Amino acid sequence: MKLIQTAQAQTDQAPAAPTPPAPEAPAPVAPTPAAPTSPPAPTTSVQTAPDAGAPPPPPAPDAFTQLVPLLFITLIVYFIVLRPQQRRSKEQKDALKNVRRGDTVVTNGGFIGKVTKAVDDAEVEVEIAQNVRVRVLRQAIAEVRAKGEPVKDQAPSGAGR
Numbered sequence: 001m002k003l004i005q006t007a008q009a010q011t012d013q014a015p016a017a018p019t020p021p022a023p024e025a026p027a028p029v030a031p032t033p034a035a036p037t038s039p040p041a042p043t044t045s046v047q048t049a050p051d052a053g054a055p056p057p058p059p060a061p062d063a064f065t066q067l068v069p070l071l072f073i074t075l076i077v078y079f080i081v082l083r084p085q086q087r088r089s090k091e092q093k094d095a096l097k098n099v100r101r102g103d104t105v106v107t108n109g110g111f112i113g114k115v116t117k118a119v120d121d122a123e124v125e126v127e128i129a130q131n132v133r134v135r136v137l138r139q140a141i142a143e144v145r146a147k148g149e150p151v152k153d154q155a156p157s158g159a160g161r
Contacts, residue, residue, distance in 0.1 A: 095143070095144045096138045096139070096141055096144075097138075099115055099118070099124055099138060099141065099144060100115065100118060101115055101116060101117060101118065102114065102115065102147075102148035103115045103144055103145075103146065103147055103148050104144070104145040104146040104148060105124075105126060105136075105141045105142075105143070105144050105145065106141070106142045106143050106145060107126070107136055107140050107141055107142060108140050108141070108142050109140070111126070111128045111134075112128070112145070113126035113127050113128035113129075113134075114126065114127050114148065115127075116133060119135060121138075122137060122138060122139075123135050123136065123137055123138065124136055124138060124141075
């Protein structure tokens with residue numbers, strides 16, 4: 001409906017162009033079957049944009065403006081989640097690396113024991129009960145509870161006589 005009204009308003013404002021008079025049609029003659037008929041002449045119509053009177057749409061935001069919220073959220077996630085997790089992981093690795101004799105440890109299986117011997121870089125020997133010693137991977141240690149004094153080697157026999 002709006003399209004019709006705007007088209008009428010434009011045709012009312014535009015000066016009327018002189019149109020040539022239409023030729024008078026001759027009297028109708030009965031068509032003969034051999035004579036070809038011509039198609040009807042095309043009619044012209046005035047087409048306008050659908051929103052000719054509407055304001056133009058606002059410009060699309062540029063790429064930088066769209067990326068700012070995404071970068072802000074990424075920074076928040078980094079400082080709240082990823083950075084503390086990396087720090088805890090680093091502390092855990094340092095604690096496992098520095099496990100030595102006399103330390104009280106908790107294994108991933110829940111056993112609490114005292115480190116009696118560092119077998120090599122990957123294993124330690126843990127006493128979980130009196131005279132019960134097991135070899136445990138350093139990776140299987142969940143936490144180091146107490147840093148104990150290192151167990152002193154027994155004094156060599158005959159040194160005090």
